[in-house]
Amino acid sequence: MVDGMDDLVRAGAGAFVTVRGPLGAGKSALLREFAVRAENAGAVVLRASGALAERDWDLGVADQLRPVPAGFVVIVVDDLQWADGSSVRWLADIAARALVVAAVRDGEPSAGITLPGTEVRLPPVSPAGWSQRRLTDCLSRQPEPVRELAKAMAVLGEPAESGLVTELAGLDDGIATAVRNLSALGLVTAQGNFVDPAVGDAVLATMTTAEHDTWHAAAATLLHDRGCPAEDVADHLVATRSVLPEWGTEVLRAAALRRRPLRYLRRAVAEPGPDRAGLLVELAVAESTTDSVRALQHLSYAIQLHESPRDRVAAVLRMPLTAWGAVPPLARDVISDVERDVRQLGDPDLVLRVEARTRYAGHTNLTDLTDATTRLRELGPKPDTADTAERELLTVLTFSAALVARTPAPGVAALAGRLLGHAPPNAGQTEMTQLLVQTLCAADSPARAATWTDRAPATDDQARLWVSKALVAVHQGDVGRARLMAKNVLQHDQATLGANAVLALAVVALKTQDEQLAECLLSRSAEVANPGTAAVFDLLRGAAARGDAARGRYALTEAGRQLDRLGWHNVVLFPWRTAAVRLHQQAGDTDAARALAEEDHERAAEWGAPAGVGRTLRVLGGLTGGAEGVDLLHAAENVLATSADRLERAAPTWRWDCGCATGTSRPPPTTCAAAATSPPPAVTSASPGRRVPTCAARSATPSSPAPNGGWSRSRWPAGRTRR
Numbered sequence: 001m002v003d004g005m006d007d008l009v010r011a012g013a014g015a016f017v018t019v020r021g022p023l024g025a026g027k028s029a030l031l032r033e034f035a036v037r038a039e040n041a042g043a044v045v046l047r048a049s050g051a052l053a054e055r056d057w058d059l060g061v062a063d064q065l066r067p068v069p070a071g072f073v074v075i076v077v078d079d080l081q082w083a084d085g086s087s088v089r090w091l092a093d094i095a096a097r098a099l100v101v102a103a104v105r106d107g108e109p110s111a112g113i114t115l116p117g118t119e120v121r122l123p124p125v126s127p128a129g130w131s132q133r134r135l136t137d138c139l140s141r142q143p144e145p146v147r148e149l150a151k152a153m154a155v156l157g158e159p160a161e162s163g164l165v166t167e168l169a170g171l172d173d174g175i176a177t178a179v180r181n182l183s184a185l186g187l188v189t190a191q192g193n194f195v196d197p198a199v200g201d202a203v204l205a206t207m208t209t210a211e212h213d214t215w216h217a218a219a220a221t222l223l224h225d226r227g228c229p230a231e232d233v234a235d236h237l238v239a240t241r242s243v244l245p246e247w248g249t250e251v252l253r254a255a256a257l258r259r260r261p262l263r264y265l266r267r268a269v270a271e272p273g274p275d276r277a278g279l280l281v282e283l284a285v286a287e288s289t290t291d292s293v294r295a296l297q298h299l300s301y302a303i304q305l306h307e308s309p310r311d312r313v314a315a316v317l318r319m320p321l322t323a324w325g326a327v328p329p330l331a332r333d334v335i336s337d338v339e340r341d342v343r344q345l346g347d348p349d350l351v352l353r354v355e356a357r358t359r360y361a362g363h364t365n366l367t368d369l370t371d372a373t374t375r376l377r378e379l380g381p382k383p384d385t386a387d388t389a390e391r392e393l394l395t396v397l398t399f400s401a402a403l404v405a406r407t408p409a410p411g412v413a414a415l416a417g418r419l420l421g422h423a424p425p426n427a428g429q430t431e432m433t434q435l436l437v438q439t440l441c442a443a444d445s446p447a448r449a450a451t452w453t454d455r456a457p458a459t460d461d462q463a464r465l466w467v468s469k470a471l472v473a474v475h476q477g478d479v480g481r482a483r484l485m486a487k488n489v490l491q492h493d494q495a496t497l498g499a500n501a502v503l504a505l506a507v508v509a510l511k512t513q514d515e516q517l518a519e520c521l522l523s524r525s526a527e528v529a530n531p532g533t534a535a536v537f538d539l540l541r542g543a544a545a546r547g548d549a550a551r552g553r554y555a556l557t558e559a560g561r562q563l564d565r566l567g568w569h570n571v572v573l574f575p576w577r578t579a580a581v582r583l584h585q586q587a588g589d590t591d592a593a594r595a596l597a598e599e600d601h602e603r604a605a606e607w608g609a610p611a612g613v614g615r616t617l618r619v620l621g622g623l624t625g626g627a628e629g630v631d632l633l634h635a636a637e638n639v640l641a642t643s644a645d646r647l648e649r650a651a652p653t654w655r656w657d658c659g660c661a662t663g664t665s666r667p668p669p670t671t672c673a674a675a676a677t678s679p680p681p682a683v684t685s686a687s688p689g690r691r692v693p694t695c696a697a698r699s700a701t702p703s704s705p706a707p708n709g710g711w712s713r714s715r716w717p718a719g720r721t722r723r
Contacts, residue, residue: 005034008099009041012072016095016117018080019103022186023138024130025122027103031076034101038074043099045074050082052141055110061087068094077102081111092116107185109143124186126196135202142181145171147206149178150187154203155215155236158193165192168215168222216240220248230254231264238267249273253282261286269298277305281315288319289498292326292529295319300334309341313350316357321396321431322500324361326529331361349389356393363400364532366567372400373407381411385418392432395419399435402442403532405570405607413443420448425455429465434500437468442573444609446475446644463489467501470508475572475611477647479512486512490520499530506536507573510543518544535562539576553583571604571612578619585623594623611648614640618651 008015021027035045048064061083065075077083077091080102091100095117104111139150152169153160166175182188187199194200207215220236224247234255237248244252252268265283269276280302287295299319306312316338324331335358342354359375362368376397385391398416401407416439423433433452440449450472456465470485486508489497497505502521509518518540528534538559545552560576568574577600584593597619604612614636621632640649 005099005101009038009043009072009074013099014095014097015099016092016115017099017101018115018117018119019101019122020106020111020119021103021122022106022124022184023134024125025186026125027105027122028078030122031078031101031103035074035076038099043072043074044069045076048075048077050077050079050087052082055082055084058084059086059090060084062090068098073098075100080104080115081108081113088113088115105185107181107183107187108138108141111184124195130198132198132202132205135199136206138185139203139206142185143178145169145174145178146181149175150182150199150203151207151211151215153188153194154200155219157200162192164222164226168219213240213242217242221245224251231258231260234264234267238263244268244271249275249279253279256282256286262290277302277311277315280305281318285318285320288323292323292499293330295323296326296330296334300330303334303338309344312338313342313345313354317350317353319357320498321357321360321392322435322498324357325363325532326499332358335361349387352387352389352393356389356396359393359396359400363396363403364530364566364568366404366565369400369404369567370406372397373404376401376412377407383415385415385422391419391422395432395435395439398439402439402573403570404567405442405603409443409445409607409609413440413445413448416440416443417445417448420452423452425452426457429456429468431498431500434464434468434504437471438500438504438573441471441475442570442609443607444475444572444611444644446472450476463492463497464501467497467504467508471504474508474511475645477645477649479647482508483512483514483517486517487520490517499528499533502528503530503533503536506533506540509540510536511575513543515544532563532566532568535559535566535568536574538562539574543576543579549583549586553580553587556580556583569603570607571600571616572607572609575612575615578615581619581623590623597623610639610643611645614643615648615651 005017008017019027019030035047039045046065046068048061050061054060061077061080068075075091075094075098077100080088080091081104083091091102092115094100100117102115104113104115139147142150148169149165149171152165156164156168166172169175169178171178179188179192183190187195189195204212216236216239220233220240223233223236224245230251233251237244237252249268249271252264256264256268262283265279265286269279269283280298284295284299284302287298299315302315303312306315316335324335335354339354339358342350359368359372362372376394379394379397383390383394385394394415398412398419401412402409402416416436420433420436420440423430423436433456437449437453440446449468453465453469453472458465466485466489470482470489473479473485474482486505489505505521509521522537522540522544528537536559539556542552542555542557542559545555556576557580560574560580563569563574563576571577577596581593581596581600584590584596597616601613601616601620604616617632617636617639621629621636623629624632636651640651643649
């Protein structure tokens, strides 16, 4: 194209060449390149440009060029569409003895001027690289119908029916001309859509705040009257600050059931109205998995607005159970007033259901957990599980008992199994089944939980089911499967998992000792409000500390002590002392290691789950060494023979195979300690039971279960102070 104009320069003859094209087509760049080449060819080059502000200045462009020198001259004029009429006529005349090359931007109001000579048309290009200011300036110069059409297209978004665009823009006869103008500018396709989202953004940038409100309100009304989907209408209601129409709240509520519930419900509650309390409850429920603090605050406002005691109780029961444990002080404040209401109503089922939520709100408080254990014991060895309200309360009580671990695990597991039996797997994962699975795993009874999780179907809440399956797998000793399931969860959006599922993932990461899994969970999880889950996350940070053993040991111990203060004593779920023992050994502090191991065993024996009792005996055996240490390893093997955790079952056998104890020869204490507190190699199936050498008395072997259902203590120094 430029080469052809070079020929005109070499010919030295006058001519008029018009370069046309839409915005951004490269007209100005072409003129600059041609001017440089003309100068290099020896021509005298004069430059000028039109300006919108000077359009009424007679001979304004011509004055930039006059006087024209003698000889062959090349005149380059950009934006000729804005030149005054006198200048255009002057250029046409002077083209008889000079080469005039002018650029005209298609789509501009004055782009239709008639010019002599040759016309070169440049194709449109993508506006992705254009500045928004350039697009905005171009649009602001268009006639009102063109601007209105562009606004309607931008507000409705794409794809939008042409009839809707036309009606919103208020155009009838002028629609075809407006479309042609936008097309000439290179801003819309042949199908009537913007050529690039940047164009729509530029159109919206030309609108004032008041215009945004007006246009989106009009779009919402238009779409509602046409019977369009609720979410399409709701998007425009959210975008405007205008007062909602009478039907606005119901449309937002309906849209919230399909997508973006937080966005729609927050817009709905911003408007005063008789149903604001109900909307606040719906918003609180939607927020409960992502922002527990805000959810409880909104629920508190809703309760204050509700005048009926039954409505206040119903509002509390609408909230997911696990939301009550995220921020215990705030939860207690919210629920305390409703406890009076439920007593006044005199409905036994409502009393039990509210109590379940109150109990869960105290699941990070040692006193409340101990009280929950007492409440569970008061209900008898086989409480009634026929009623839904009773099952809700019993589920929370068994979960609390598993956390504090001060009542026999077999009894807790038996009750949890009965409760899980009332939940049909085809109903999918629920809050209650999630808690029951965690309780069974904490009691070393994951097989009962697996019976349920293996039959549960894939649903929209598949991620939470994967969490439960990962928890079951790790407590069965299937570390590989647990890692796979947990990583599957982390590959998806975990914002809607809920605090309890995040806790379960943290337990999986802790027990698999998978640094990559732990780092992924820590990096992708937002700030944790639940103090118990936060402490488990701190355990992960301490265990994953690299290159600084002292810092890792301190962080691990501090996080573990925080769990103790909260009442989370379960050594099956939270085996932090075993890891701390190993770190103290590496630092040469055997006294601290032994104290932690003894304390861990006391906790385990009180709970009575074989996985915890056996592991703590194994650790003690490794620390003790000699004949007594071997006796403790014998005891560990016998206890773990009844555990569901096949990895723990294989651990004592591995200690013998590694050479820590053979025949009647006693291994050195340090060697045995190193083997007993380090993790065993991964196994893919249950290792066959193997008799250990009969080299020591079996006085350390646990006796038959004690009268309270827990394992009796092994021969070990008694009387240590509980920490």
